[in-house]
Amino acid sequence: MDWAIDVRGLTHRFGDGGLAKPVLEDLTLAVAPGEIVLLTGPSGSGKTTLLTLVGALRAVQEGSCRVLGTELAGATEAERVALRRRIGFIFQHHNLLGFLTARQNVAMALELDPSLDEAERLARADAALASVGLADKTEAYPATLSGGQRQRVAIARALVHAPGLVLADEPTAALDGRTGGETMHLLRDLAKQQGRTILLVTHDPRILDIADRVVAMEDGRVVERAHA
Numbered sequence: 001m002d003w004a005i006d007v008r009g010l011t012h013r014f015g016d017g018g019l020a021k022p023v024l025e026d027l028t029l030a031v032a033p034g035e036i037v038l039l040t041g042p043s044g045s046g047k048t049t050l051l052t053l054v055g056a057l058r059a060v061q062e063g064s065c066r067v068l069g070t071e072l073a074g075a076t077e078a079e080r081v082a083l084r085r086r087i088g089f090i091f092q093h094h095n096l097l098g099f100l101t102a103r104q105n106v107a108m109a110l111e112l113d114p115s116l117d118e119a120e121r122l123a124r125a126d127a128a129l130a131s132v133g134l135a136d137k138t139e140a141y142p143a144t145l146s147g148g149q150r151q152r153v154a155i156a157r158a159l160v161h162a163p164g165l166v167l168a169d170e171p172t173a174a175l176d177g178r179t180g181g182e183t184m185h186l187l188r189d190l191a192k193q194q195g196r197t198i199l200l201v202t203h204d205p206r207i208l209d210i211a212d213r214v215v216a217m218e219d220g221r222v223v224e225r226a227h228a
């Protein structure tokens, strides 16, 4: 099987090497293409660290971490940058740029694709915004949108470049329960339509039902793999 994510024996430490207790310890996790996996577990169990390693945002220290076919152990910064371009990221705080409209924020994710001209980028951004129900907000600035609308813009931005993988870190943390649930169901529906793989870190029990699989972490290890 060509896994979207194939992590084996991953160990990660912060601080001064040998003596520090690992934040991730001999962790193994495989995610199939098109699968939606939610990662839960107590604060400090290493979820965000795992997400940043899979997202090629930090260097692998020990073990194997294959993402979309790229081995990140021993990868160069250029290889990590190339992989990051194939991933869509969604953060707790939408991370939209306040001086850009919704359309410009989404189109930015396409700027690295030299095959697209400006008109094509904007057209794709509009289509992505329409797919999250924001066809009438393309010219809106983030400050004029609600929290749920901003996170939907962030979803459009994460999906617009047809990423092989979407990584999300606590995407509902800044939203009320109902809005968080609606937003994540929308993400799930779009991901399923488009065949995207998702790894999503959450503390929010109300969104566990969007998962194909819920993986629980504790002390840097996977402790439970439950089917949702």
Ligand SMILES: Nc1ncnc2c1ncn2[C@@H]1O[C@H](COP(=O)(O)OP(=O)(O)OP(=O)(O)O)[C@@H](O)[C@H]1O
Pocket (backbone or CB within 6 Å): 014, 015, 023, 041, 042, 043, 044, 045, 046, 047, 048, 049, 050
């Ligand atoms: N850059 C860093 N330098 C030193 N220690 C760090 C760093 N980042 C994280 N840690 C430590 O690593 C441990 C795991 O952190 P991590 O953020 O991965 O956990 P988490 O499960 O995502 O927690 P939370 O649910 O609170 O976000 C914590 O004890 C944290 O303090």
